[in-house]
Each structure stands twice: as structure tokens, then as C-alpha cells.
Amino acid sequence: MRPELGVELAVEIVGLLVSPVHAYEGRPGDGPRPDPDGRHPASVQVRAGLGLVGDRYFARPAHRHAAVTLFAVESLDAVARELALPAVPDPLLTRRNILLRGADVDALAAGRDRAGAVFALDSGDGPVRFRAHRAANPCRWMDVVLAPGAFRALRGRGGVRCEPLDNGVLRPGPARLRVLEPG
Template structure:
């Protein structure tokens, strides 16, 4: 078990990165960064654009390590557009690798554990250079987080949490 901190939670009903990075992102709707999220097993985060989308069932929730941003001047972690941003655990190690399944892990921020099945890595895109920092796209390769399926209903909140693998 690892003591972690949930430093950011993102629930966004729209995709902010459309078009060309040179044109800049469209504004986020109010409330994209939230204090708590409601997780639904097999569906994702209530209110998020990937909630209950069949094409995103194994990628409904993205989990990201805040440490991945440290070399970029520590920009606002919400700009990475990952749903759950943690500090204190190597999140990318949870992802599925060739011939191996991703890890099952749980997060508990005080309302009981919520389990997730990790799947593929969440690769960065060219937008990262435009919204985080020049060079972020390259710097985040292999450190873009992991796409997951929630296995339990529950609630996650900003602040101290416990992460358990297995």
C-alpha cells in the first residue's frame, strides 16, 4: 500500500483539444476541475465525456503521476487532461505491457476503496507542447499515465489517499 495525494480531478463533458495545437485549446466548461468524482463500475466518471461510451470502456478513466510534470516547471496538472492526477506513485508502472495484463489497483480517499483495472498507456499528443510547455510531448512519452476501467462504484476526493495494487 502506498500513501499518495490526489492533486487533481478532471471531469469534462467536452474534448478541449480539437483542431490544431497552434490554434490553441477551446475553453474548458466551468467545473472541469472538481473536488470529488463519482465513479461507476464499468462506465467511468459521472459527467465525463467518456462516461458509458462503448468505444472507451477500457479507457474511460485516465490516471496520471504528477511527478511526470516536475521537469516541465510543474504546470497546472489539469492541463494534462487526465482524470485522476496522483502524487507519490509511479502510475505508468500499472499499465499493460506486451503479453501482460495491466494491474488491478484501488484508490481510497476516505469514502472506501475504488478498484480499477489498468489497461494501455495514455500516450501524450502534440497538444502537450501547446498547453503544458515546449518539449512536453517528447518528455511525457512513456510517462503519460494509464487508461483504466473502474471495477467499483465509489467516490474519490482531492487530498490524501491510499493506493493498493493487487
């Protein structure tokens, strides 16, 4: 569902990823490097302007506006249909931090002539505000870890890079998403 200003959406956080390493670097043909930590944390600590505690992009100045990535798992449903895959790929393989079901998160991203939306996500510990910035474009690694053709199939629906505006906690499970400022 496309998030609209002031409308609260019931969503689900289906997964979280906080990883100290960048597993998809180098040549895709060589395969990803092992990811020793953080595949399925029970919660993540969000820090305003810094990102997710323990993540590889936490407190990195170059990633201030892209410290947290949000992804709609429905995008993988569409990829599986388009590529005639026998099953929907594991959304954690996209390496996005917050995997959400129930909202078109790509609609939150900044465009050429507009800023990204400010939205709040609340999984029960209070709302955490984020400013959406640019799209989280897929890379060629998607052809290796998801399925051949996934890189191209995910264009325009690879998620959004966000800047956290509040401190807080997010957990997997039912959540609420509300757009506070339009993009």
C-alpha cells in the same frame, strides 16, 4: 514510488478533472477550446464499467477500457527539469482525470505481453478498484499547453487508461493505493 503487489502506498490526489467537452481537438496551433465545467470538482462519482459521471467518456462503449485516466504529477516535475522550465506546469493541463502524487502510475499499465494491474484507490469513502489497461500516451497538444518539447518529454510517463471495476467516490487529498493483482 513503484506500486507493488499488496503494498499500500500513501498517495495524494492533487486534482480531479471531469469535463463534458474534449478541449484538445483540432489543430494545436488553433488553441484549446474553452472548458466550461469540471476543472476542480470537490469529488467525482465513479461508476463500474462506465467511468466518471459527467465526463466526456462516461458510458462510451469505445472507451470502456479507457474511461478514466490516471497521471503521476511527478512526471511534470521531470519534464520541468528536462526542459529547464521556470515552473512546473499545471497538471490539470494534461487533461487526465485523476492526478496523483506518490506512485509511479505508469508501472500499472498493460504491456505487450502482460495485462494491466488491478488496483484500489481510497480517498476516505472506501476503496474503488480499477483495471489498468494501456498507457495514456501524450499528444502534440502537450507542446502547446505545457511547453515546447513536452510531447516528447512525456513519452513513457503520460499516465494510464483505466476501467473502473467498482462504484464509488474519489476526492482530492490524502489517499491510499494498493495493487490487488499484478500487471
